[in-house]
Amino acid sequence: MSALEIRNVRKDFGRTRVLREVSLSIDSGEFLILVGPSGCGKSTLMNAIAGLEPVTDGSILIGNEEVTWRTPAERDIAMVFQSYALYPSMTVRQNIAFGLEMRKVPKAEREATVERVAKLLQITPLLDRKPSQLSGGQRQRVAMGRAIARQPTVYLFDEPLSNLDAKLRVEMRTEIKKLHQTLGTTIVYVTHDQIEAMTLADRIAVMREGRLLQLGTPDEVYNDPVDMFVASFMGSPSMNFIPAQLVRDEHGISLAIGAASDPYRLPFPAARTTPDLDAWVGRRVVLGLRPEHISERTPWGEEDANTHPLTTEVTVAEPTGADILLRVRLGEDEVNARVSPKQNVTPGDRLPLQVDMARAVLFDPERETRIA
Amino acid sequence: MDNVIRVQTPGALLARGGIYAALIFMAVVYLAPLLVMLLTSVKTLEDIRAGNLLSLPREITFQPWLHAWSEACTGIRCEGIGGYVWNSVQIVVPAVVISTAIGALNGYALTKWRFKGQEWVFGMLLFGCFIPFQVILLPMAQTLGWLGLGSTTTGLVLVHVVYGIAFTTLFFRNYYVNVPDELIAAAKLDGAGFFRIFLRILLPVSTPIIVVTVIWQFTQVWNDFLFGVAYSSHETQPVTVALNNVVNSTTGVREYNVDMAAAMIAALPTLLVYVLAGKYFVRGLTAGSVKG
Numbered sequence: 001m002s003a004l005e006i007r008n009v010r011k012d013f014g015r016t017r018v019l020r021e022v023s024l025s026i027d028s029g030e031f032l033i034l035v036g037p038s039g040c041g042k043s044t045l046m047n048a049i050a051g052l053e054p055v056t057d058g059s060i061l062i063g064n065e066e067v068t069w070r071t072p073a074e075r076d077i078a079m080v081f082q083s084y085a086l087y088p089s090m091t092v093r094q095n096i097a098f099g100l101e102m103r104k105v106p107k108a109e110r111e112a113t114v115e116r117v118a119k120l121l122q123i124t125p126l127l128d129r130k131p132s133q134l135s136g137g138q139r140q141r142v143a144m145g146r147a148i149a150r151q152p153t154v155y156l157f158d159e160p161l162s163n164l165d166a167k168l169r170v171e172m173r174t175e176i177k178k179l180h181q182t183l184g185t186t187i188v189y190v191t192h193d194q195i196e197a198m199t200l201a202d203r204i205a206v207m208r209e210g211r212l213l214q215l216g217t218p219d220e221v222y223n224d225p226v227d228m229f230v231a232s233f234m235g236s237p238s239m240n241f242i243p244a245q246l247v248r249d250e251h252g253i254s255l256a257i258g259a260a261s262d263p264y265r266l267p268f269p270a271a272r273t274t275p276d277l278d279a280w281v282g283r284r285v286v287l288g289l290r291p292e293h294i295s296e297r298t299p300w301g302e303e304d305a306n307t308h309p310l311t312t313e314v315t316v317a318e319p320t321g322a323d324i325l326l327r328v329r330l331g332e333d334e335v336n337a338r339v340s341p342k343q344n345v346t347p348g349d350r351l352p353l354q355v356d357m358a359r360a361v362l363f364d365p366e367r368e369t370r371i372a
Numbered sequence: 373m374d375n376v377i378r379v380q381t382p383g384a385l386l387a388r389g390g391i392y393a394a395l396i397f398m399a400v401v402y403l404a405p406l407l408v409m410l411l412t413s414v415k416t417l418e419d420i421r422a423g424n425l426l427s428l429p430r431e432i433t434f435q436p437w438l439h440a441w442s443e444a445c446t447g448i449r450c451e452g453i454g455g456y457v458w459n460s461v462q463i464v465v466p467a468v469v470i471s472t473a474i475g476a477l478n479g480y481a482l483t484k485w486r487f488k489g490q491e492w493v494f495g496m497l498l499f500g501c502f503i504p505f506q507v508i509l510l511p512m513a514q515t516l517g518w519l520g521l522g523s524t525t526t527g528l529v530l531v532h533v534v535y536g537i538a539f540t541t542l543f544f545r546n547y548y549v550n551v552p553d554e555l556i557a558a559a560k561l562d563g564a565g566f567f568r569i570f571l572r573i574l575l576p577v578s579t580p581i582i583v584v585t586v587i588w589q590f591t592q593v594w595n596d597f598l599f600g601v602a603y604s605s606h607e608t609q610p611v612t613v614a615l616n617n618v619v620n621s622t623t624g625v626r627e628y629n630v631d632m633a634a635a636m637i638a639a640l641p642t643l644l645v646y647v648l649a650g651k652y653f654v655r656g657l658t659a660g661s662v663k664g
């Protein structure tokens with residue numbers, strides 16, 4: 001059953017077109033993450049779902065019921081805001097119970113719910129405090145408690161963790177994931193943190209300039225991006241875009257990188273070639289390779305048909321602890337590579353690396369769309 | 373010590389001394405009339421004739437105050453201004469309460485519930501702040517006549533409410549603009565409606581601006597003379613009008629001490645309001661956003 005469906009939603013503010021024909025559908029219990037650069041319309045879409053802003057065109061269905069023209073109160077939705085939006089004059093207890101009170105839930109039941117929610121979020125000792133007496137992380141929990149208390153059909157989270165410091169953010173991320181698993185709730189969650197997106201989502205929706213570019217599982221969005229924008233938005237450091245020439249020889253299709261006189265050649269996996277690719281033979285394309293696909297040589301790499309050796313100069317080495325990020329020369333450009341921290345690397349060295357082409361993608365250099 | 377690090381050169385000390393001298397001088401100039409009033413109001417008439425304005429009373433008497441309160445003549449009647457103080461209270465309390473309440477609701481609606489033409493409504497209200505009393509004197513008299521409210525306390529309350537709404541709305545609007553919209557959005561999602569959000573979410577955080585508005589309106593309405601003299605009868609006159617009559621209708625010996633006592637009585641409520649709530653007034657005027 002789809003918990004939430006958005007059909008061709010448009011939203012204009014005067015002459016500014018903020019949402020342009022957005023359509024998506026979310027299953028019950030699904031965790032959908034909305035990502036995109038600042039100003040692309042994520043909050044506007046959330047406000048439209050919540051009923052805080054009327055849409056210009058299109059329709060919104062919650063639990064298979066048309067709600068496009070219903071008030072926020074009539075939509076059975078709870079929202080967690082970036083600023084938490086806790087009622088300043090009320091205690092934590094009153095904050096959590098307010099929605100229930102407005103919906104005429106009897107007092108005894110309200111109190112039981114508050115206790116249950118507080119226990120779940122470990123905020124029982126804070127129940128009688130005012131929001132001004134809480135830390136950022138505690139406010140965040142209270143804001144979630146307020147949403148959970150009502151048990152709505154759909155939860156909306158608009159950048160709920162972006163006001164927390166890094167450590168707390170990771171903790172709360174895990175906690176939200178756990179909550180989603182225990183409660184089985186349907187969540188639409190906005191973030192511009194792509195790690196949050198990858199770790200939390202069942203599916204990710206990537207937006208740009210009011211349009212939905214791609215909707216897919218984290219794996220699809222990461223490994224199978226529809227265009228260069230999605231490819232560069234997900235992943236850190238982001239995907240390498242390497243100018244190359246598509247050539248065909250007796251071994252099949254490959255990519256020629258660098259000087260035309262002495263190019264470095266990378267065969268493109270035969271399994272991934274499409275008939276459309278023929279039209280690109282002899283033309284310039286963009287090869288997309290993630291940093292982790294350029295790494296130190298491994299025993300399996302020697303045997304794998306899609307893995308090719310590359311010995312090249314290192315210009316920058318940045319150890320992150322878990323691995324080392326490198327800038328290395330490839331053709332006339334530099335690209336990002338990722339090697340194990342066991343490697344002994346000094347800038348200026350020539351290092352034997354390998355390129356794994358199994359996940360390589362190709363883009364149209366002009367339109368920035370995916371070719372293969 | 374006041375915990376500030378300052379330049380201590382002779383020049384700087386001299387400059388600071390100069391600033392203090394100027395400030396003290398201006399404070400004295402400003403406070404002198406009040407002092408004269410107070411001194412004169414507790415002197416006997418002989419005392420007043422014998423000394424000058426600033427001389428201390430030889431003996432303190434509260435007779436002028438009692439006289440002003442219950443015996444001083446306003447026109448042909450000699451009942452003091454006590455009754456008129458009560459008239460003023462009857463005008464001020466409803467006028468302040470109603471105009472503040474409407475201003476709060478207006479400010480809330482203008483900032484948190486967007487509607488067509490709101491810019492226009494706000495523009496007109498702002499314009500209302502700049503309409504001088506004199507301009508509306510005649511049309512308002514006519515309107516009150518039509519409404520059958522001429523020379524009544526209700527009529528005066530109405531005039532002050534209408535005139536005050538522009539100011540009270542402006543105060544509340546500027547305060548509520550700083551309350552985050554997300555707070556209202558959250559309450560809407562929680563199922564609260566227009567009035568519930570106002571009463572439960574906004575009003576509890578509005579104390580500073582309510583204090584500012586009440587002081588402002590109280591002072592405006594209590595001190596009003598023009599509307600009072602224009603739209604009241606002898607029965608409904610506010611104390612400001614009565615004070616004028618006391619001062620103007622003295623025949624024979626001019627009882628300065630009684631005049632001064634009457635003026636003090638008329639001014640005391642506004643003075644008291646400032647003394648009691650002035651701290652909140654300043655705090656409210658400078659209050660920033662409401663933190664969640």
Ligand SMILES: Nc1ncnc2c1ncn2[C@@H]1O[C@H](COP(=O)(O)OP(=O)(O)O)[C@@H](O)[C@H]1O
Binds near residue numbers: 016043045
């Ligand atoms: N009330 C509004 N009036 C006019 N423009 C708005 C309004 N709200 C948002 N916008 C515009 O819509 C665009 C998308 O905003 P928003 O949805 O907040 O972006 P995001 O949440 O993705 O950062 C921005 O360019 C913003 O300026």
Ligand SMILES: [Mg+2]
Binds near residue numbers: 042043044158
């Ligand atoms: Mg946003």
